[in-house]
Amino acid sequence: MxxxxxxxxxxxxxxxxxxxxxxxxxxxxxxxxxxxxxxxxxxxxxxxxxxxxxxxxxxxxxxxxxxxxxxxxxxxxxxxxxxxxxxxxxxxxxxxxxxxxxxDRAPAPDLAPLLAGARRVAVLEGVNDHENLGSLFRNAAALGVDAVLVGPGCADPLYRRSVRVSMGHVLRVPFATCGLAEAVTALRAAGFVVAALTPGGDPGALTGLAEQERVALLLGAEGPGLSAEALERADVRVRIPMTGDVDSLNVATAAAVAFHATGHAVGVAP
Amino acid sequence: MxxxxxxxxxxxxxxxxxxxxxxxxxxxxxxxxxxxxxxxxxxxxxxxxxxxxxxxxxxxxxxxxxxxxxxxxxxxxxxxxxxxxxxxxxxxxxxxxxxxxxxDRAPAPDLAPLLAGARRVAVLEGVNDHENLGSLFRNAAALGVDAVLVGPGCADPLYRRSVRVSMGHVLRVPFATCGLAEAVTALRAAGFVVAALTPGGDPGALTGLAEQERVALLLGAEGPGLSAEALERADVRVRIPMTGDVDSLNVATAAAVAFHATGHAVGVAP
Missing domain, CATH: 3.30.1330.30 (Ribosomal protein L30/S12)
Structure with a gap:
């Protein structure tokens, strides 16, 4: 007490x-x-x-x-x-x-146990804005993402502003900070399809991922997008269909669309 | 020049x-x-x-x-x-x-011509935050929404902050300010299914709307949600499936998920 x-x-x-x-x-x-x-x-x-x-x-x-x-x-x-x-x-x-x-901060979980029970994972690269990162965790929590891998160039999820914007969900969705190679190796070992969300991806393949048992979505920051390394490491490249002349969505918004599109078939509590 | x-x-x-x-x-x-x-x-x-x-x-x-x-x-x-x-x-x-x-501000378009060529429309109630409203227009532009009906209790889409957060898309997506009864009457006359997005809705019915030729999504603010009047006027109530203990998504984010879920099948340019 x-x-x-x-x-x-x-x-x-x-x-x-x-x-x-x-x-x-x-x-x-x-x-x-x-x-x-x-x-x-x-x-x-x-x-x-x-x-x-x-x-x-x-x-x-x-x-x-x-x-x-x-x-x-x-x-x-x-x-x-x-x-x-x-x-x-x-x-x-x-x-x-x-x-x-x-x-106090807590030791980050190891990747293998973090991924063992997960079916939907977000992998972030270069998400260096605390508000976007907080919003993304909020959306991950709402839309059934089991874990977040915080890759190179990302802001600190436990920064006060991130915690606030996430409405505290950054404290509930397990995450680990790791490199891309390490993340992809661990994801493959755990049976995940690794999908990169990128403007050059296949617009038809996004919702198709909903049929996969385990999906990891690689997400980059709004301006630069994912690095060449991240795109090369992915099994598949997908994108959100958008009207021709609109550049992109905010990364947290794009993530929400992708979480819903790839997740709703696998039993997020209705 | x-x-x-x-x-x-x-x-x-x-x-x-x-x-x-x-x-x-x-x-x-x-x-x-x-x-x-x-x-x-x-x-x-x-x-x-x-x-x-x-x-x-x-x-x-x-x-x-x-x-x-x-x-x-x-x-x-x-x-x-x-x-x-x-x-x-x-x-x-x-x-x-x-x-x-x-x-200069321009006269608002009349509802009938605004809806005549539209297939996806957002109808807003109580979206009184300029940033959320701006984000929502940005998402509408990206995800193929043809028009926005700005209903009661909403902020001014042309407020400077709304314009900025929308990245200027509020200047491109046609909108009209109107009452709910007027909006729903005009939508019905134009052949739209009017769907209310609400936590009490059917989680399976959202993506099913993608098959409809014309869909209007009624969206309320994050806290209070849609009014009883709005819910009653809708043909169908739908919701985004979320994990049990997460309250809701930001309204612009929820709108993006719903725009994508109901729109991707009807030819947003791939």
Whole structure:
């Protein structure tokens, strides 16, 4: 059970996890030079508390911490309660979601066990925008993607903005950071068809993938797309049919279309 | 042919269309109390110049205006050229896209001719966020939607932020603002199946709509969804299959999935 602790001093050293959040994502004093995992708002805090990331503390106004009541039963961390003004002084700006939670990063899972039970996997290359990455995880969670492989050139999925935009789903969809060669080797060994989503792909082949037992979708950033290496490593190249003069979709949107097109036949809960 | 006019005074009254852009979307002095149509950046300015909206003027740095060369041949408006600093003084902030164009709003098309040649139409209710609305138009353009009916409670598609997020596609996909009853009556008269996208819909029926000659998709905002009135007026209720515990997708993302699922069989250019 979380221990509720009233605080009224923004300088209280126990609130260090939540101090100056606009800079908290880059923390050279922490392993890997990256910040803690931070969740904002009751919905995302709930997802953090239910995730594999070890919680450290909460900070919130009384009403929001109370909203979390049942979710706090299972965790043994301090829940610092204060007023909105003190909270803003700690965080560095007014945070209208009213509650935060911090957690430690967790070791990334190994590829083989991650893929063992998976049927739909996204493999990302060069998705270097935190909002797009967060949206993509949200869409992956909604549309039945079992794991995400975060390849070269991608942003950090646990950056605060990614967590927020994903609505906390980045904390729930298992992911691993790895190179492309490593990803494709592991996917092949696990029986996946590796499909690259690319403007030069076959528009008819996308929905055909729905019949495959295990599909990995290789997705690149909106402008540059997938690298030549990624395209060469794929078993098949597919694309979303688009009207002639439109360049492309946002990567998270394209991913959602592709997740749905390749996934709906394999039993995403109706 | 646009007339290039060098200007060096931010107070030049000829630049009034571009003054204080952060407030330009609300203009009580203009018809309807709404601002001009404003395009930012070469890509979107090109789409404005190719759109039905009557252009009024351009303002940009020399290099960006030169980039537009061929696109300026067909329009008879002034293209004011200045340096980045003067441009920032006019606009009210630094605009790194380097070129702007203004146009007048155009009368909305009548529903019957708008629908006459259409096969895929989106009908929006309560989409009150300018970014979501812009993204939705971008997705509509990419995925073969022929027209958008902007129903009650929606934001203004021609708001500057909507235009920008749509990447100018809001200037290309024809739309009309109308009430729900009016929309559904016109759609029925034109032979459309009216399908409501809603969490309570039939997950199997979405892709089945791809077989229909004419489909109108009713889409509501992410939180509240469609109104009871909208659900009642629809011929069929469909939904995107999602994993059990994920609430919903962003409305523009859900729209993209639905546009693809219902549209790919009817000849969006492969």
């Amino acid at each position: 979380a221990r509720v602790v009233e605080v009224d001093d923004a300088a209280d050293p126990r609130l260090a996890d939540f101090r100056d959040l606009s800079r908290a994502d880059r923390r050279p004093d922490r392993p890997g030079g990256r910040g803690l995992v931070l969740a904002e708002g009751t919905v995302v805090v709930r997802r953090l508390l239910a995730s594999p990331y070890p919680p450290r503390a909460l900070l919130g106004v009384a009403r929001r911490v109370e909203d979390l009541g049942p979710d706090l039963a299972a965790v043994d961390v301090p829940a610092y309660v204060t007023d909105a003004g003190t909270m803003a002084d700690v965080v560095g700006f007014h945070l209208n979601r009213g509650v935060l939670a911090s957690a | 646009a007339r290039v006019v060098e200007v060096d005074d931010a107070a030049d009254p000829r630049l009034a269309d571009f003054r204080d852009l952060s407030r330009a979307d609300r203009r009580p002095d203009r018809p309807g109390g709404r601002g001009l149509v404003l395009a930012e950046g070469t890509v979107v300015v090109r789409r404005l110049l190719a759109s039905p909206y009557p252009p009024r003027a351009l303002l940009g740095v020399a290099r960006r205006v030169e980039d537009l060369g061929p696109d300026l041949a067909a329009v008879d408006v002034p293209a004011y050229v200045t340096d980045a600093g003067t441009m920032a003084d006019v606009v009210g902030f630094h605009l790194n896209r380097g070129v702007l164009a203004s146009a």
